[in-house]
Amino acid sequence: MALTTALLNSAYLHTRCYRHKILHPLLGPLLSDPMSKLYSSYKRPGSLPEEKKSWQNTDFSFKKSIDVLKSQLGLLKRETEDYLIGPGGKPLSHYILEQTKVLWEFRSQEDLNKWVISSDVEIGGKSEVHLTLGRNNQAALLYGTLNTEVPRDGETKYSGYCSMRSKPLLGSFARKKYYDWSNFNCLYLRVRGDGRPWMVNIYTDPYFSHQKDDLYNYFMFTRGGPYWEEIKIPFSKFFLSSRGRVQDDQHPIWLDKVSTLGFTIGDKVDGPFQLEIDFIGLINDRAHTEEFAYETYEKNPIA
Template sequence: MSLLKIARLPPLKLLNSIHDPHLLLHSNAPLTVLRRALSHNKYRRPGQPIEDKFPWENITFNFSKGLERIKKNFKLLKQEFSDRWVGPEGKSIINHMLEQNRVIWEFRGPESLQEWTVSSDEMIGGQSKVYLKLGKNDTCFLYGTLCSAPPRDGETRYSGYCAMRSKQPLASFDRKKHYDWSSFNTLHLRVRGDGRPWMISIATEAYFSHQKDDLYSYFLYTRGGPYWQDVKIPFSKFFLTNRGRIQDDQHPLWLDKVNTIGFTLGDKVDGPFQLEIDFIGVCKDFAHTEDFAYETCKRNPEV
């Protein structure tokens, strides 16, 4: 029966004609539901194997480790309550108001390296290598080899980066904890590099979902040689980026809820590299009076 004849049928006969087996489209393939269709399928890079597992199948249950984690969380909770009686971040009000320098990360043992993670384009099929270890003088020693050749997957066009980023600080029961640097205006580092330029990126707490990839970045120029260099970068110099792209709508860095800080190398110069960090801190420079170094977009300007 043609479609024109079906359109001219009355409603009752039209319903009866639906049961006509000649109008149904037969399929030779069986109707099956894929196992991964039940869960959210994330983007997978070309060449990576398909992980055919549910999220709960990767969980390992261990009673002894769970008991130790509970004790650790209650210990952190006790410390949080005791710090609030003393003052902000466990310091008295007088010391908090008069504080002009604060060391955030100091590398004085192997346990200090556990607060950092390293990554490179090897995760997407690249050839760059990056390693992190404790230096001879109890410093953070980051080294490796940079390779800008893109992977041969037919999709990736650019490659060649190595990065080191601090882990998200956590309070008791895996609650997010933020750094409050609102009393300071300058980032202070003591580094020793090989002459390569690095990118310093600071991530803050995102209030909206589309801000989760926002980073405040600025450049770190190392001069090379055997001597250490003290680098002071005002927070007003950091500019807003999203996935490596500088945004048109700029605004100052939110210092009240800082999550992580990272160092990225991507100067497209193939070869070995190294960066040694003694400490990372913040300070208050009274000679610096600049609020923000870049032009801001004024919304709803006055007429």
Template sequence: MSLVQMSRLSVTRLALHAQNHHLLLSSSVSPLITFKRTMLQDPYRRPGQPKENKFPWEKINFDLSKGLAGIKKHFALLKKEFADRWVGPEGKPIIEHLLEQNRVVWEFRGPESLEDWVVSSDREIGGHSEAYLKIGRNNNTCLLYGTLNSTPPRDGETRYSGYCTMKSKQQLSSFDRKKHFDWTSFNTLHLRVRGDGRPWMINIGFETYFSHQKDDLYSYFLYTRGGPYWQDVKIPFSKFFLTHRGRIQDDQHCLWLDKVNSIGFTLGDKADGPFQLEIDFIGVCKDYAHTEEFAYEVYKRNPEV
């Protein structure tokens, strides 16, 4: 082998060695630039379904008659808002607002009261549970019933299943602005229910400022006795703990009672079979005997020395 061939062979080996070294470094070192999509939490998508790549304006149904009806509706709501402001907070006189100790927020008096609620189950992700909502026999209560099934769907990805949920819709004011419940004058949630002995989870949704907090909820347990008798349940707001997608958070803080958006009931006790929960009303009250601010340990951001 000549000297020229030996030099060419050595140069080729050095080039291959440098290329392999570069590949090892690139595979071990993570990129410094991260795409924005990976930094945010995507909404849940059922396994096996393709992602919907549409612009927001492509989902709007442009209809002239529907638009005119919407404008008329929103201007009527705006007129009512201005009239209520002259009377007092939430359309009540200021003296009545200050002395109020009990308030019924949701009550079920006819089929039209069910329009403010949404019922869902794990059937949306391929599960086998069923949940339904209807008005009671005397048109004064609502009945949430169905069948719980914890068998996971056969999609190769979902490992756990078995839940049913009833959640109130987001209240909207004129021009689809979010309308919050202001419960700062109260400290206790008041329910009148009749269940079948199953434990439920009560979830309170509140307004958040950041996109990664959109799945935050305040939760607490509702234990039903079962049987034909009604039970009045009073749960202080200080007992509700912060959760994110069903996981209890370490950094706990009190519920913002002036930014409440919704309330929901979730069943997921892994006991397969039929269930039912009858609700008379959902309200809030002021319990002067309860003075606790928050029942759980919170982090001191500036601890005393």
């Protein structure tokens, strides 16, 4: 009875204090979709309204709460076992000598569910984007139509983009987790495009709130045609941007706190686009010795 009362009190606090839902990891999966909240964005005129769930439709089942608790405790147990074994659940000797690693491959719908897609529809635009499995379920097929027509809201100046982004890692009880890529120096992809350029985006968890819009970007040029191509992008080539503007103060990626990886097309060319991705991985290229490709400036102290 005491546990039931605690669960109901948590549900009440969740509806009154949504911004503090991290305090309710047990009821989080029951009351809302946590991943959809992570990718919510400001809706401008012309975008589709969000459907709000009523509290009457919330499932307060005691059995379901116990099942969620058991699953979260099981996940916590596996995380603890992996931590005792070594980084990422691998022995330290294996982790240090690791030269290649596959992060994502696309062979089933479950693999696609680890990603989200978005477009300028969120700001009232007209671009379309879709993500599905390719031929023989051997790749992810990202396709759609780019439309640079600016919405008539009196505020937006530019439009015409579509993107695909991985969902951030979540540990037990909705804890934030990060990818640690510090043991590698290059991103490695096998793709087949239509000749259009893409922007590869890496988002790291910021230390300060004013850095929440910071992204590390670099370009990926596809050849087009029937043949697959393997692309290697050193992390030293990624440059820092914020809200689409390249920053003067550049610094290398914080590879130990990577949150998400994404791809964006916005080349200002109206028409269809297509990108197939076989896998996304990491390599440690011993021949690449460059630490950072861009100049860094030391700020002069204020006199």
